[in-house]
Amino acid sequence: LAKTTQPISMDSYEGQEVNITCSHNNIATNDYITWYQQFPSQGPRFIIQGYKTKVTNEVASLFIPADRKSSTLSLPRVSLSDTAVYYCLVGDMVYGGSQGNLIFGKGTKLSVKP
Amino acid sequence: ETGVTQSPTHLIKTRGQQVTLRCSSQSGHNTVSWYQQALGQGPQFIFQYYREEENGRGNFPPRFSGLQFPNYSSELNVNALELDDSALYLCASSLVTGGPQETQYFGPGTRLLVL
Numbered sequence: 661l662a663k664t665t666q667p668i669s670m671d672s673y674e675g676q677e678v679n680i681t682c683s684h685n686n687i688a689t690n691d692y693i694t695w696y697q698q699f700p701s702q703g704p705r706f707i708i709q710g711y712k713t714k715v716t717n718e719v720a721s722l723f724i725p726a727d728r729k730s731s732t733l734s735l736p737r738v739s740l741s742d743t744a745v746y747y748c749l750v751g752d753m754v755y756g757g758s759q760g761n762l763i764f765g766k767g768t769k770l771s772v773k774p
Numbered sequence: 775e776t777g778v779t780q781s782p783t784h785l786i787k788t789r790g791q792q793v794t795l796r797c798s799s800q801s802g803h804n805t806v807s808w809y810q811q812a813l814g815q816g817p818q819f820i821f822q823y824y825r826e827e828e829n830g831r832g833n834f835p836p837r838f839s840g841l842q843f844p845n846y847s848s849e850l851n852v853n854a855l856e857l858d859d860s861a862l863y864l865c866a867s868s869l870v871t872g873g874p875q876e877t878q879y880f881g882p883g884t885r886l887l888v889l
Contacts, residue, residue, distance in 0.1 A: 703864050703880030764816035
């Protein structure tokens, strides 16, 4: 089963770009990489998902090298409201493939300071 | 479009009791997954239901069981509650069509405290 490793915590200041890296050395061919954001006592909120290379949406970018053994979530110009726990998820969610392979990392607690 | 909802929001039970948690999936979604999140930890996958059948299970004992109904809503049942079952229980729904990985959208969770 693919397992993920992330930094436990990161500090940043408002307006900076934040990059959070996730290591997933045992990622399988069918696995996708998904990042979620979670505020205290709330459910995780989907941020971005990718399989390889680079994916960008209105809130973040996801960089995945060719070997797919790691990925980097990039948050441009963070604000105080971006203070949260960020989880890297690796798994095969296609029907018939999610046989307990959905594994969250322990998460990275991002603190954004003024 | 209605998001994922869960009930109740909070629950207190005593050891040995049974509990049922409920989840309504997002409109148009046909798959529901349940997760357990202990304080300070990441969510742990319990199981997933697709078309009313279990479609994958994490490392949880049989006293954790579930159901999915024809309207795609779901229940999580936990028998013989233990103190370690105290956690935030999260439900996530997605649309599975047999194609590429589908995004899971989470509900707000049910906070269960076992005394």
